[in-house]
Amino acid sequence: MAKEKTFSAFGPVPQWTRKWGMLFLILLVVGTGFVLWRNGQKQWHTASGPIFGTEYNVKYLAHENLDKDLLGELQRVDNSLSMFNQNSNLSKINKGLTCEADELVVEVLTLAQQVSGATAGAFDVTVGPLVNAWGFGFKQGTMPTDAQVDSLRAFVGADKLKLTGNKVARADKRMVIDCGAIAKGYAVDRLAGLLRARGVEHFMIEVGGEIRTHGKNSEDKDWSIGIQRPTSSGAGSESQGIEAIMPCSNKAMATSGNYRNFYVKDGKRYAHTIDPRTGRPVEHSLLSATVLAPTCAEADAYATAFMVMGEEEAKKLLSAQPQLQAVLISEGKDGTLVTWHTPTLYVDKNSH
Numbered sequence: 001m002a003k004e005k006t007f008s009a010f011g012p013v014p015q016w017t018r019k020w021g022m023l024f025l026i027l028l029v030v031g032t033g034f035v036l037w038r039n040g041q042k043q044w045h046t047a048s049g050p051i052f053g054t055e056y057n058v059k060y061l062a063h064e065n066l067d068k069d070l071l072g073e074l075q076r077v078d079n080s081l082s083m084f085n086q087n088s089n090l091s092k093i094n095k096g097l098t099c100e101a102d103e104l105v106v107e108v109l110t111l112a113q114q115v116s117g118a119t120a121g122a123f124d125v126t127v128g129p130l131v132n133a134w135g136f137g138f139k140q141g142t143m144p145t146d147a148q149v150d151s152l153r154a155f156v157g158a159d160k161l162k163l164t165g166n167k168v169a170r171a172d173k174r175m176v177i178d179c180g181a182i183a184k185g186y187a188v189d190r191l192a193g194l195l196r197a198r199g200v201e202h203f204m205i206e207v208g209g210e211i212r213t214h215g216k217n218s219e220d221k222d223w224s225i226g227i228q229r230p231t232s233s234g235a236g237s238e239s240q241g242i243e244a245i246m247p248c249s250n251k252a253m254a255t256s257g258n259y260r261n262f263y264v265k266d267g268k269r270y271a272h273t274i275d276p277r278t279g280r281p282v283e284h285s286l287l288s289a290t291v292l293a294p295t296c297a298e299a300d301a302y303a304t305a306f307m308v309m310g311e312e313e314a315k316k317l318l319s320a321q322p323q324l325q326a327v328l329i330s331e332g333k334d335g336t337l338v339t340w341h342t343p344t345l346y347v348d349k350n351s352h
C-alpha cells in the first residue's frame, strides 16, 4: 500500500514535521487553557493595618496572597525613613550616629531636594524644629517670639543639607531631617513597584490618604477617587463628606489639608503649616491641595508645598509643570468653598 503523503504549498510534508506540528498544536491548546484557568483563579485581596502612625489599605487582584510581602516592604520604608523609629537610618543620621544614607533614604532625599528647588524652598525636609516650636505654641497658646523663630532658622533650610553619593552632610548638628511629608507617598510607590514586579495589574494602594491605582477595580471599572470636603468652621473640625470625585486609574495622588490643622487665636486663623522661608504659619485661604503626579512621592511632596505656597503660587507652578495636576479647594468670601482644578483634569463636583 502506497504511503499516504501530505502536500503543502511547497511540496510533500515529511512525517516528522506533521508529528511535531500536532504536538505543538496540542501544547498551544493546553497552554492557552492553563493561562485562562489561572486567570480565572485570581482573587481580590485586601491588606490593611497600622503604619507610620497612620493606616495602609491595599486591594489587589492576584493568584496568591501577597500581604506579608507588602507589610515587609512597608517595614523596610519604616526602617529607613521613620521619625518614630529611633533605629531608622534617618533617625541615626539625625542623631549624628552615621552620615551614610541607605538606598531608600538617598532616593527620597534626592527627590525632596528637587522639590525644594522647584518650589523655591516651600518644601523643606529640615523645617521640623520650626514646626515643633509652633506646634507647642499652638497647644499652649503662646506663640514663639521673633527671636526664638530667628534662632531656629539658623539651622533650617534645604540649602544647609547636602547629599553627595550616599553621604549626608548637615551644616549644623541641630538640624533635623523629617521626611514625614514625602515618606507616605514614597511607601505607596514602593508597594506599587512590588505588586507590578509580581505581575499584579489591578490594584489600589493607600497609605495615610496618599493613593496609587492601576488597572480596574473589583467591578472591572476604572478607579475613581473622592476628595474630602474641607471645612473652615473651627479648629480640629472633621471634614464633611465628599467635595469632588475624579476618575483616577493608573495615577498617583496625594492630599494635604489645613482643615484638620489650624488654630484660632484672637479671631485669627493660624494654619499648622509653617512656611520654611519665613519661619511662620502661612496666611492664605487654601484649605486643601490634592496633587496628581507621576509618582506618589512627588504628589505627596507637592501637596505639602502647595499648602505652604497658597493658591496663586501653586497655580503658577502647575502651569510650568504639566506633569502635575491638582485640585485646590479654598475658602471663598463668606466661608464658601471654591474648588479649582487643572483644566486637563476631569473632576465631577455634582453627581454625589
Ligand code: ADP
Residues within 6 Å of the ligand: 122, 123, 124, 125, 126, 127, 128, 131, 178, 179, 180, 181, 255, 256, 257, 258, 273, 274, 275, 276, 303, 304, 305, 308
Ligand atoms: P498633610 O496630611 O497635611 O500632608 P502630613 O501629616 O502628611 O500632613 O505631613 C506632616 C509632615 O510634614 C510632618 O512630618 C512635618 O514635619 C512635615 N512638614 C511640614 N511642613 C513641611 C514643609 N514645608 N516641607 C516639608 N515637610 C514639611
Ligand code: MG
Residues within 6 Å of the ligand: 180, 181, 182, 254, 255, 256, 300, 301, 303, 304
Ligand atoms: Mg504630604
